[in-house]
Amino acid sequence: MRTPILSACALAATLVASLPAAAQQQQTPPLPTGEGRDVVAQACTLCHALNTVLQLRQGADGWRSIVDYMVLHGAQLTRPQADQAVEYLATNFGPGVNVPQPRTQVTLPDGTGKDLVAVNCVICHGLDRIAAARRTPSDWQSVLARMQFLGAPVSNNDKNTIAAYLDANFGAK
Amino acid sequence: MKDLIKQYLDQGISRRSLISGLSAAGVSAVAAKAMAQSLAPFASPAKAAEAQGAMRPVTGRGGDLYVQQLKSAGVEYVFFNPSTGDAPIFDAMVDEPSIHLIKGVQEGAVTAMADGYARLSGKPGVVIVANVGLPNAMTQMVNTFKDRIPMLVTVAAFGQEQLGEEGPQDYDFQEYSLSPITKWRWTALTAAGIPETTRRALKFATTPPCGPVFIAIPDNELRTEATAMIMDQSLFTVSMKIRPDQDDIKKAARMLIEARNPLLTVGDEITLCNGEKEVMELAELLGLPVAGQAEFGTWSKPFPTRSSLYLGPMLRNMQYPGSIDVHLNIGSRYAEVATKGAKLISMRQDPTSLARVTPVDLAMVADVKLGTADLVAAIKSMAPVDRLRRIAADRKERTAAYTRQVGALRQGIAKSLHNGSPIHLERLAFELESELEKDTIFVTDCDSGKSMDPLMSFGGDDKTYISTGPNILGWGVAAGFGAKLARPDQPVVTILGDGSMMFGGPQPLWSMSRYQAPVTVIVFNNKSYNNERNRIWTFSGGEQFKLGRDMTCYNGNPDVDFAKAAVAFGVEGETVSDPDKIKGALARAKRANIDGRPYLLDVDIQRDGIGAGSTYYPEYSIADQRTRKV
Missing domain, CATH: 3.40.50.970 (Thiamin diphosphate (ThDP)-binding fold, Pyr/PP domains)
Structure with a gap:
């Protein structure tokens, strides 16, 4: 168990030490134009490439949590710049905006809650993410609560329906 | 042979007599000469010493x-x-x-x-x-x-x-x-x-x-x-209190006086040389904005983080102060980086890593305390007081405006996370900053927990911060014990994540208990290698990120009760899940420490960043593989 974390620490140290170079080497898709683009481009790429970030789809609260996290880890942003970055990200990489294609197509089994999943989950990611892991009921609850926070437009009632559906069809044994 | 050597060291016999005596005792001529040579430094002063x-x-x-x-x-x-x-x-x-x-x-x-x-x-x-x-x-x-x-x-x-x-x-x-x-x-x-x-x-x-x-x-x-x-x-004992070449000091002083937009970076060698006071004087003298080392690679806070001149960690292209023309690095291995358009001056104690990677325009080997004092003296001798005041005033004002703004942003973020449950690290940082004595030694073996650092005050008259540069976990609890042994009259708080606690945490509790080490141990328990997951997902964007499957970093199931584990090692402990109860728990820990006992707080902390909601891990049951119920 010790070896992996040591390796990972070393990896992290290496990454931190050479991030801009690494960031430049990775091919980052172009950022859409818009107010806040330059702030995102400058502040984020000092430490990491953008291609991961650009695959995320989140609402304003979700993006704010990420931007805040980065500020506390050293990103040089003022409050107006942070606000601008959140608005830009939520606008250009929010739910329903140019959602990345799934790696594989997944057909949902029939059942109560199927339509809620089909409508709400795909506004941010493919259904392959759902089918990728068998999760316990508490894990599905935790993930769904997180999704609500990140911007999934789901009521608590719908959340419970979705959780039951996911547990029935993608639950851990 | 022993008697011969003793006689020689006591100046009872000559070197020649020693060699001939050793030869007579069966030692080869070459070996006898070598022995005489190695003993020579001690023969003459031996009696006096x-x-x-x-x-x-x-x-x-x-x-x-x-x-x-x-x-x-x-x-x-x-x-x-x-x-x-x-x-x-x-x-x-x-x-x-x-x-x-x-x-x-x-x-x-x-x-x-x-x-x-x-x-x-x-x-x-x-x-x-x-x-x-x-x-x-x-x-x-x-x-x-x-x-x-x-x-x-x-x-x-x-x-x-x-x-x-x-x-x-x-x-x-x-x-x-x-x-x-x-x-x-x-x-x-x-x-x-x-x-x-x-x-x-x-x-x-x-x-x-x-x-x-x-x-x-x-x-x-x-x-x-x-x-x-x-x-x-x-x-x-060899003194390495070496002053830099004084011509180099004059060059550096001139470059700094004439600099349009300089930056000072600081590192652990300042701590090792006890040079904090001199570096602060230099920064104040010219109003230099100061950047510290990044999260990895640093183990101390050699400049007061509360100072209005302190920007935070060094980044390759800093939005503030923007395009710098002179970069003075004092005592930092990893902040010795080239910046486009800027001259790099680096004063280091360690010549092996000075200019090891980065081209340096002016490299100086020195005890950085003495070297900085020389630099201050040279600057003062080369420019009138009024000129130095003018240079410093404008920069100080601009830098203070920036750091005020950033500080307010960070505090605002922390405030927005004040009441979350599980507890946010930012709330824990707020409570620690509020409750810990200013002379506390803060021993941190954290990865995720480094996001608390900018919300707290270290260096100068504030808390002493020690960590490790390589961040190889399993160090914190033991190092906290060592810190208390070295400084028994200062409060010691050691803080680490559940990952680090499981690497090396329980064993030192045994020593704390046996030797009555009044240390407060805080485990922020987010049941995850939280930062590791964030880095893996953010930097590589690989299959785990794409499919939302955290293959490696979730530490729950079983959820370890560290307070109970502490009791097994003879250390009192309690679990804290309610943010409003942190203050009371810290007070109980302080009381135990005053009474001479260690105390452990197992704080239920929220995971944050990408993939924070997942409790997935690849399951495997050995019990299920059995063909016999044995």
Whole structure:
């Protein structure tokens, strides 16, 4: 168990030490134009490439949590710049905006809650993410609560329906 | 032969008589000359030094000679975990009250205890571990080596008659395995040579740039009786308080006075040289904005983080102060980076890493405290007071405006997370900043927890911060113990994540309990290698990220109850899940510490960042694989 974390620490140290170079080497898709683009481009790429970030789809609260996290880890942003970055990200990489294609197509089994999943989950990611892991009921609850926070437009009632559906069809044994 | 050497050292016989006498005793002419040569430095001053008590002949077993040499080096504590072979060393301590034995129950913990002690005391940590357990110690020795901390690690090796026979616990070329992480390593080949080897090892360990050294003493030599001179370690102490070339100082002063938009970066060598005051004076004199080292690679806070000149970690292209024209780096290995359009001046204690990677326009090797004082003096001598005030005033104002803005943003973020449950790290930081005494030593073995750093105040008149540059986990609790040993009159709080606690946390609790170390241990328990997951997902964007499957970093199931684990080791503990109850828990910890007892808080912390909601891990049940219920 010790070896992996040591390796990972070393990896992290290496990454931190050479991030801009690494960031430049990775091919980052172009950022859409818009107010806040330059702030995102400058502040984020000092430490990491953008291609991961650009695959995320989140609402304003979700993006704010990420931007805040980065500020506390050293990103040089003022409050107006942070606000601008959140608005830009939520606008250009929010739910329903140019959602990345799934790696594989997944057909949902029939059942109560199927339509809620089909409508709400795909506004941010493919259904392959759902089918990728068998999760316990508490894990599905935790993930769904997180999704609500990140911007999934789901009521608590719908959340419970979705959780039951996911547990029935993608639950851990 | 012993008598001959003694007579020579006591100036009873000449060098020629010594060589002829050794030859008569069967020593080859070459060896006799070599012995005479090696003894020569001690022959002449021996009487005077001996008269002053700085040298004394001692007859005893190798273990006695080793302990007496440690005593002459002023060693107060030996951190150990015993083996059969090193028993003569501990026999020698039975009637040696000036050296205290501090036992740890795993070699990594022993080493990290000594490391924490060394960082806070400025003295070398002295470690004795079983040779077969040495690899456990080596993990933590990486922290010690990379951060240039003085340490002597000793093992009782197998007897020379058994070496190379591949005994059950013996492995060949042991000392070479330490080559990458020690400054020096040696095997004491004779009992009489043990004191000299020990002195030399301590000299290497404590001469800056410091670091761990290793000596192996074959157990037969520890048992063998011999006579040797025990010498005061101060006779082998080399001052490295070197001032930089004064022409270079003038050049640097001129560049800084004329700089349009300079930046000062600071590093751990300032802490090692006790140069905080001088660096602060320099920053104030010219109104220099100051950046620290990034999260990895730093182990101290050499500049007050509360200062309006302190920007936070060094980034490659800093939005503030923007395009710099002069970058002065003092004492930082990793902030020594090239910036487009800027001249780089680097003043370093360690010549091996100075200009190792980055081209440096003006490189200076110096004790950075003295070098900075020289720089301040040169600047003052080269520009009138009024000019310096004008230069500083504008920069100070601009930098203060920026740091106020950033500080407000960070505090605003923390406030927005105040009431979350599980508890946010930012709330924990708020409570710690509010409740801890200003003279607290804050020992942190955190990865995720580094996001608390910018919400708290360290350096200057504020809390003392110690960590490790390499961030090799499993160090924190043990190092907290060592810190308290070094500074018993200051509060010590050690904080670490659940990942680190499981690496190396429980064992040092045993030592804390046995030696009544009043330390507050805080485990922020987010059941995850949280930062690791964030880095893996953010930096690589691989399959785990794409499919939302955290293959490696979730630590829950089982959810470890660290408060209960602490009780098993004789340390009181409690779990804190309600953010409003942190304050009360800290008060109870403080009360226990005042009463002389350690205390552990297991704080239920929220995971954050990408993939924070997932509790997925790849399951596997060995029980399910059985064909027989056995």
